[in-house]
Amino acid sequence: MRSIRARLILILMGSTGLVWLLAVGWIYLSTQAEVERVLDARLMEAARMVNSLLSDHRIEVGLKEGTASHVVGEFEHSHRPYERQLSCQIWTLEGSLVGRSENAPTTQLSEVVDGFSETDVEGERWRVFTVENERLGVRVMVGDSLKIRESLVSDVITGLVVPALLILPFLAGVILVSVRRGLSPLSDMADTLSQRAANDLRPLQAGNLPKEIAPAVSALNGLFKRVEDARDRERSFTAFAAHELKTPLAGVKTQAQIALASDDPALHANALRQITAGVDRTSRLVKQLLDITALEANDAAPNLQAVRAQVLLKQSVAELPLPSGGARLVVEGGDGEDALILAEPHFLSLALRNLIENALNHSPENSMVVCRVEEAGRDVRLVVEDEGPGIPEAEISTVVEKFVRGRNRSATGSGLGLAIAQAAMARIGGALGLENRSGGGLRAVLTVRAVEAGA
Known part of the structure; x- marks a missing residue:
């Protein structure tokens, strides 16, 4: 999905709906447990109350088989739906029914002699609490239908879900409006950019913007x-x-x-x-x-490879046209003659040729331009030295810019040689260094990484 607005709306509505569902589930389980606890307490209280009334002889029952009487009071019919299924039975220890509440089933509610139990009576599931009175020789059983309990929990959940369903459309509208207003700075920025001319590169106003934008x-x-x-x-x-x-x-x-x-x-x-x-x-x-x-248009990563520095230097010199001036070009064998370097041969050769041409153009007659390879720890240096006028110290940092020729310019120069060498070295991760020689002339150094032994 490519729309941030639609994605946010779906995420917010989905997460809100999930929270509602989890809340309803949690309320359902907690309500069911609480209803079970409260109704069990009611069963226990009712059974003990009947047992107490029997013990105090405030309720008389026939203790002979076939003389069952009705237990009245709390167990009469009520107009409250959750009280109608509470039923009471009084059985002798020998298994005879001697008393029951109105509409209570005649079948024994439970086979358990004392405490809580669940049983099927006449095709219906009941929750029963039994109290045994050994002194009177009877058992008091009070139970209610689990169907009523489930109905009670269902009514509670319905009371929660129905308002939630009614509120959800309103909540969805609030989410839609909120997301639209929240993303309005992006829409405003898009409108601003769409109305600009192609050559209008003024910065956008950054004041009073949300920190996310x-x-x-x-x-x-x-x-x-x-x-x-x-x-x-x-x-x-x-x-x-x-x-x-x-x-x-x-x-x-x-x-x-x-x-x-x-x-x-x-x-x-x-x-x-x-x-x-x-x-x-x-x-x-x-x-x-x-x-x-x-150099400036090529964005591809350079193809770095291990090459022998001295061989690359000689190839670069061989590609140059013969010097037209009076300077001689000499390739010396330095201490790095056998050094291997990691570089892109084309770019490094391009930098070397421009440095050598620059040195030849600025060298006087009967002078010498010397090229050699030197080792410097983990680096290798390709050095080009001439006997020309050098570069004023104040201009060394600027002569690597395009079309900057400096005071000691030559008649054939264009101010691009050193700029090309600088750009080529930047492409391969190397460095160009310029310094004036103590005896006169310029020393240009290309520094590249040596190939480590075993690499």
């Missing part, structure tokens, strides 16, 4: 905030991407116009070189844009 409203407001932030990032990303693409494309167009308009071979050749550089920069920017978009 407040967490949902808070979660919705948090979602609105995250969606708004994502839209702002997308707008910024689009704007920066358009700007970054516009600049090299404009330069390519300008150099092409120069090449077409000039007859100077040297100027013509220089324009072609500038066009080639502009195309390379644009191509690298488009590739980085595709990489960062794929």
